[in-house]
Amino acid sequence: MSSKRVLLIVGGGIAAYKACELIRLLRKRGHTVRCVLTAGGAHFITPMTLAALSEQPVHTSLWELKDEVEMGHIELSRQADLVVVCPATADLLAKMAAGIADDLATTLLLATDKPVLAVPAMNVRMWLHAATRRNVATLREDGIMVMAPDEGPMACGEFGPGRLPEPEAIVAAVEAALSVPPSPYVLGEVEGRDAGTAPGTRTPTSPSANCILVGRHILVTAGPTHEPIDPVRYIANRSSGKQGFAIAEALAALGASVTLVAGPVALATPAGVTRIDVETARDMAAAVDAALPADAAIMVAAVADWRAEASGLKIKKSGEPPALALVENPDILATLSHSPRRPRLVVGFAAETNDLVAHAQAKLARKGCDWIVANDVSGPKEQSVMGGPDNAVHLVTADGVEDWPRMPKAEVAQRIAARIAEALR
Numbered sequence: 001m002s003s004k005r006v007l008l009i010v011g012g013g014i015a016a017y018k019a020c021e022l023i024r025l026l027r028k029r030g031h032t033v034r035c036v037l038t039a040g041g042a043h044f045i046t047p048m049t050l051a052a053l054s055e056q057p058v059h060t061s062l063w064e065l066k067d068e069v070e071m072g073h074i075e076l077s078r079q080a081d082l083v084v085v086c087p088a089t090a091d092l093l094a095k096m097a098a099g100i101a102d103d104l105a106t107t108l109l110l111a112t113d114k115p116v117l118a119v120p121a122m123n124v125r126m127w128l129h130a131a132t133r134r135n136v137a138t139l140r141e142d143g144i145m146v147m148a149p150d151e152g153p154m155a156c157g158e159f160g161p162g163r164l165p166e167p168e169a170i171v172a173a174v175e176a177a178l179s180v181p182p183s184p185y186v187l188g189e190v191e192g193r194d195a196g197t198a199p200g201t202r203t204p205t206s207p208s209a210n211c212i213l214v215g216r217h218i219l220v221t222a223g224p225t226h227e228p229i230d231p232v233r234y235i236a237n238r239s240s241g242k243q244g245f246a247i248a249e250a251l252a253a254l255g256a257s258v259t260l261v262a263g264p265v266a267l268a269t270p271a272g273v274t275r276i277d278v279e280t281a282r283d284m285a286a287a288v289d290a291a292l293p294a295d296a297a298i299m300v301a302a303v304a305d306w307r308a309e310a311s312g313l314k315i316k317k318s319g320e321p322p323a324l325a326l327v328e329n330p331d332i333l334a335t336l337s338h339s340p341r342r343p344r345l346v347v348g349f350a351a352e353t354n355d356l357v358a359h360a361q362a363k364l365a366r367k368g369c370d371w372i373v374a375n376d377v378s379g380p381k382e383q384s385v386m387g388g389p390d391n392a393v394h395l396v397t398a399d400g401v402e403d404w405p406r407m408p409k410a411e412v413a414q415r416i417a418a419r420i421a422e423a424l425r
């Protein structure tokens with residue numbers, strides 16, 4: 001990619017030190033980085049560190065007279081190709097969502113006409129708090145790209161989502177955001193803003209609505225399905241829904257309007273995502289159909305292949321085990337891939353215990369989808385991909401097979417989302 005100018009706003013969190021690595025990586029890729037350090041950020045790293053790493057002046061105050069003469073804050077916000085907020089603290093996200101401009105960083109963010117990428121890092125409770133979720137949803141609706149944080153152990157000793165994504169993943173998001181031509185939405189050509197928008201499309205209001213997936217409607221299925229045997233029993237599988245939810249979140253973070261059709265899972269709805277809860281494969285098929293049209297469909301759900309002829313009454317023990325008559329469920333992915341309303345990009349998942357890639361290639365042809373993301377679900381339950389935080393996948397397409405290293409599910413999701421954005425460009 002050609003050299004771009006990044007304005008990096010460093011917020012006040014312990015993850016601020018990782019901004020130093022981000023500067024180094026961005027410069028290594030040929031980009032120019034200019035930094036703004038908030039008062040909070042200055043408690044964690046110094047302007048000197050950022051100046052030395054970026055080899056550019058560092059801006060800290062709205063009231064630096066010299067800067068106002070040489071470069072006004074409006075100018076500073078507009079000279080960049082992309083504004084990156086890293087780490088974006090809960091406080092900074094709240095101010096951005098509310099349009100508060102009470103220091104240099106927030107004033108720049110309100111004044112910019114450039115795309116903005118926020119990279120959150122905070123305590124897990126703060127990230128999951130209703131106020132933060134509301135703020136993130138608002139920002140995404142406004143066209144700000146808000147990356148999903150990683151899940152894992154935190155500096156405060158707790159565990160969960162809220163960790164700053166790895167600098168390499170941030171660089172990938174930065175470059176994905178930089179590689180997109182200006183969206184027609186930014187130029188005010190929002191068809192149907194008055195005439196009524198198509199379902200799933202979005203009409204961003206911010207001038208920085210240059211998110212790479214803004215205006216795209218993406219359908220994601222996630223989790224298991226439960227197939228009733230009788231009113232109290234069901235057939236299920238071990239899918240946790242984590243990977244599908246992470247993909248929905250990563251797509252929303254890139255500005256997509258996401259419909260997440262979720263089987264029964266105990267996971268919070270990612271900010272800015274429309275969730276439809278279902279129980280059975282047939283419910284899921286109906287919800288997918290109702291959510292069309294979509295630009296892309298990512299079918300991550302572990303749909304039960306069979307359902308039982310359910311009994312209306314609880315089956316009683318009779319000394320003999322009851323015979324379960326199984327009926328095949330609709331194949332949602334194959335049906336969608338061959339449907340006249342097929343989204344432009346259809347992605348399936350394959351969970352296999354052996355001959356992973358060969359099975360995935362056969363599945364690609366059989367299902368008629370564009371890509372299969374294959375993962376190995378063999379191994380003991382405690383190390384299994386199913387329910388675990390990490391995943392090692394192979395991306396199987398008509399062009400070949402890519403083997404991705406083992407990484408957190410949030411990172412797999414970000415990479416998949418970036419590839420989807422590329423494919424839909």
Ligand code: C5P
Nearest residue numbers: 299300301303329330331332333348349
């Ligand atoms: O055939 P298999 O279950 O291995 O295929 C997995 C892929 O197909 C996943 O993407 C899954 O979401 C999808 N699928 C589906 N409907 C089914 C079975 C699987 O959409 N009934």
